[in-house]
Amino acid sequence: MTEILPATEENIARAASSLRAGRLVSFPTETVYGLGGNALDDHAVAAIYAAKNRPDFNPLIVHVPDLSAAATFVHINEAARLLADRFWPGPLTLILPRLAACKLSLLLSAGLDTVAIRVPNHPVARALLTACGLPLAGPSANPSGRISPTTAAHVMEGLGGKIDYVLDGGPCKVGVESSVLDLSGPQPVLLRPGAVLAEEITAILGQEVATEQQTVDHGARKSPGQLSSHYAPHLPVRLNAPHAEPGETLIAFGPAAPAGTRNLSASGDLLEAAANLFAFLRAADQPGYRGIAVMPIPETGLGIAINDRLRRAAAPR
Ligand code: TXA
Ligand code: MG
Numbered sequence: 001m002t003e004i005l006p007a008t009e010e011n012i013a014r015a016a017s018s019l020r021a022g023r024l025v026s027f028p029t030e031t032v033y034g035l036g037g038n039a040l041d042d043h044a045v046a047a048i049y050a051a052k053n054r055p056d057f058n059p060l061i062v063h064v065p066d067l068s069a070a071a072t073f074v075h076i077n078e079a080a081r082l083l084a085d086r087f088w089p090g091p092l093t094l095i096l097p098r099l100a101a102c103k104l105s106l107l108l109s110a111g112l113d114t115v116a117i118r119v120p121n122h123p124v125a126r127a128l129l130t131a132c133g134l135p136l137a138g139p140s141a142n143p144s145g146r147i148s149p150t151t152a153a154h155v156m157e158g159l160g161g162k163i164d165y166v167l168d169g170g171p172c173k174v175g176v177e178s179s180v181l182d183l184s185g186p187q188p189v190l191l192r193p194g195a196v197l198a199e200e201i202t203a204i205l206g207q208e209v210a211t212e213q214q215t216v217d218h219g220a221r222k223s224p225g226q227l228s229s230h231y232a233p234h235l236p237v238r239l240n241a242p243h244a245e246p247g248e249t250l251i252a253f254g255p256a257a258p259a260g261t262r263n264l265s266a267s268g269d270l271l272e273a274a275a276n277l278f279a280f281l282r283a284a285d286q287p288g289y290r291g292i293a294v295m296p297i298p299e300t301g302l303g304i305a306i307n308d309r310l311r312r313a314a315a316p317r
Pocket of ligand 2: 139140148
């Protein structure tokens with residue numbers, strides 16, 4: 001039995017004791033809901049892979065309360081310090097080398113000598129980290145290959161029965177997963193676009209950021225052009241559609257869209273569109289249609305992350 005708990009102080013304490021007992025709890029972050037487990041405990045991490053039904057051991061993100069907690073697990077290089085000062089807490093995940101003395105589960109980094117780490121900027125996530133006193137492994141709280149959850153109800157749809165609790169902190173503000181930046185090599189590489197933009201990172205570091213949108217799924221670099229079907233609705237998705245064809249349901253964007261359609265943002269606001277994206281993909285994914293048509297989204301700012309997720313949703317499966 002999985003319970004949805006309003007994120008009161010008392011319920012956060014209940015969730016924290018579940019986590020300390022090695023059990024799993026979903027918690028809200030500013031990006032999407034995470035599937036939390038004790039990142040020091042291989043059994044808890046294994047239970048996360050099992051609950052997500054993740055066949056491959058795709059490495060997981062660790063959530064910590066602050067930079068000094070991160071520094072107990074990974075090597076904080078100069079670039080990491082600059083970016084953490086500017087963007088933590090916030091939607092930026094850094095890939096950094098594991099310290100020799102790092103106590104994080106080895107399964108969590110799936111055999112890599114690096115760790116993906118971030119400090120979330122959501123009061124409930126932060127209160128939970130403080131209450132449990134543990135680093136939390138936290139992949140998005142969806143079954144493998146499906147759309148990330150941005151509400152507690154989404155989490156229940158996918159993981160109900162498999163975890164103890166979902167802490168309900170309302171809908172996620174950002175709506176797409178964090179930017180993932182690999183700082184373990186000579187040049188920073190943006191593995192997954194998100195709300196922290198490549199140009200913002202370049203401005204802080206004074207160094208060009210390479211982008212590798214195709215590589216993120218398995219952490220390891222994949223051959224370019226190979227788009228895996230992630231974030232996948234059941235219905236096929238058609239991108240850059242000026243309008244829906246017969247039998248399709250439309251996800252619109254901008255003021256030119258016909259009235260009465262599901263519109264990511266009628267005013268053309270990319271922040272609003274990102275926050276609505278996953279909920280709208282779920283809502284559109286209904287039997288009775290033959291596909292989902294999505295209007296074009298500009299490839300700027302958060303539109304880069306939105307289009308990345310949409311291309312994955314539309315990738316052949
Ligand atoms: O916004 C987010 O980041 C959410 C919330 C819950 O924090 N979490 C999330 O986690 O999206 P997850 O596990 O679904 O995505 C982690 C991504 C994966 O694409 C994974 O391949 C990559 O980060 N990753 C994790 N560890 C890595 C590593 N050591 N090297 C390269 N990529 C890594
Ligand atoms: Mg995910």
